[in-house]
Amino acid sequence: MWHLYQFPLCPFSRKVRLHLAEKGMAYELVREDPWRRRDEFLNLNPAGRVPVLREDDKNIVLADSRAICEFIEESFEGNAMIFGNALQRAEIRRLVALFDEHLYGDVTAPLLQEKMKKRLVTREPPDARVLREAMKLAHEHLYHIDWLVDNRAWLGGPRLSLADLAAAAQLSVADYLGALDWRGHDQAKSWYSVMKSRPSFRPLLAEKMDTIQPASNYADVNW
Amino acid sequence: MWHLYQFPLCPFSRKVRLHLAEKGMAYELVREDPWRRRDEFLNLNPAGRVPVLREDDKNIVLADSRAICEFIEESFEGNAMIFGNALQRAEIRRLVALFDEHLYGDVTAPLLQEKMKKRLVTREPPDARVLREAMKLAHEHLYHIDWLVDNRAWLGGPRLSLADLAAAAQLSVADYLGALDWRGHDQAKSWYSVMKSRPSFRPLLAEKMDTIQPASNYADVNW
Structure with a gap:
């Protein structure tokens, strides 16, 4: 197992x-x-x-x-998440790195630091300036996702790929912590709504931490 | 081209x-x-x-x-740098990530910030405390490389792999900036000496920046 x-x-x-x-x-x-x-x-x-x-x-x-x-x-064969020729695979991996490093570094990491670690570990209050900056940068990343959705069926190409999973994983944490403002991001929102509807996503949306409750619309597929 | x-x-x-x-x-x-x-x-x-x-x-x-x-x-076929079965390939990739993220974050990034960017871009003096901490953490990474060299022919397995290239790339920048103390790291030093001797490495060792000169032993294969 x-x-x-x-x-x-x-x-x-x-x-x-x-x-x-x-x-x-x-x-x-x-x-x-x-x-x-x-x-x-x-x-x-x-x-x-x-x-x-x-x-x-x-x-x-x-x-x-x-x-x-x-x-x-x-x-494990079947339902490939990194697919296509070497060039298409490089594009999926470029986006995974972008979400893993930039979306994480700009948005998820400071949110986790301020809203989770300070509460659970160091017992300090969050720094409002850091939170504002993370939420501002979140808009830049959502605009980028809007652009990708406008130009492709999925973020990394014609099918669901690891790029979608990497982006949705980061955004789901930011969303849990109540830090995403989806207004003005209709394309990103419709893509994320589809992601939330997938059976693979349901266990994440059902799970809660004891001490930190999710934002009110976190688990709603249509919000 | x-x-x-x-x-x-x-x-x-x-x-x-x-x-x-x-x-x-x-x-x-x-x-x-x-x-x-x-x-x-x-x-x-x-x-x-x-x-x-x-x-x-x-x-x-x-x-x-x-x-x-x-x-x-x-x-491009031939001279594979990610090789073996899925498990061996995962080990090479784990080490690449470790060097790209931890060795970079602990050592190379602060050195570049203090010794290069502050000089070229912001014109501030380097922070001695940050430099000392980076050089201290460099020892931890060199001990890890000592351990790998004691247990394997090359860092990622029985042959030269992307893990060796990733580690040597980070260390070569730290070495250029004069921040590596190799004393007590005989295994890491012998491995890095072999890396420096490779034809692939020579162009890096020959190249100099105008404003920042390399440390005196930077290009020596036996130092």
Whole structure:
């Protein structure tokens, strides 16, 4: 059995969960709060980060979400999420990197820092200036998604790809934390509504953290 | 003809240069200082980052160093830098991510910020505290490389792989900036000496920036 060590609001764990679900792979979740730095978890991944994908019978331990997704693509056929010729695959991977690094760095990471870690770990109040800046930059990323949706069937090309999963994973965390203003982003909103409707997405929308409740429209497909 | 838009001290540009050279691909360098944010360059890569790999005749523009390296692997046979079964390939990619993200974030990025950007762009003096912290963390990464070299022929497995190129690219920038203390790291040093001796590495070692000179032993294979 595959086990995914993950944290509910980790966008990279969410990307891998969506990928596993789209592939139809059975797996079990293991909750891991990376800031606790458990010895047992650090033995699995010295970098101390989630997600980690583990298969005990085969003695497999995989770390880094992009390495995990490439492994999933190479190991399990059907419903490819990185597809097409080398050029199309490079475009999907470019967008995955853009969402993993820029959307995360500009929006998700500061939101998690201010709205989650400060509450759960350091018990400080959030910095309103940092939150405003993240919400401003979120608009830039939503405009980019509007543009992609205007020009393609899906973000990475003619079919659902890892680019859609990577973007939706980041946005779902920002949305949980109530930081997305969808007004003026009809194309991005319609795309995200379709993403939310997918069976792969439902478990994410149903899951709640004890101490931090999701924004009111977080789980609504039509909001 | 392939053109690589790059900056001499960008570790991700260096990784792609090493990869192209190990593959024996002919290409031309285009110097791009990303902080200038040239319109022509932003049209190629709206994220504004180097490296970008371009082929005009085929109308190909590729961005993101990992997406570029996957493209190179998929498009040009021979001398594979991501090889083996899915598990071995995942291990190579895990290490590439570790060097691209952690070694860069802990060591190369603060060094570039303090020793290059402040000098070239903002004209501020470097922050000695930040430099000390980066040099301290560099030891942790060198210990990790010592451990890998003790346990494997090369960092990512039995042969030279993209993991070696990614690590050497980061370390070569830190070494240029005079921030690596190799004492106590005999294994890492012997591995890096072998890397420096490779024909793919020579052009990097020969190249100098006008305003920032390399450390005295930067280009020596035996130092």
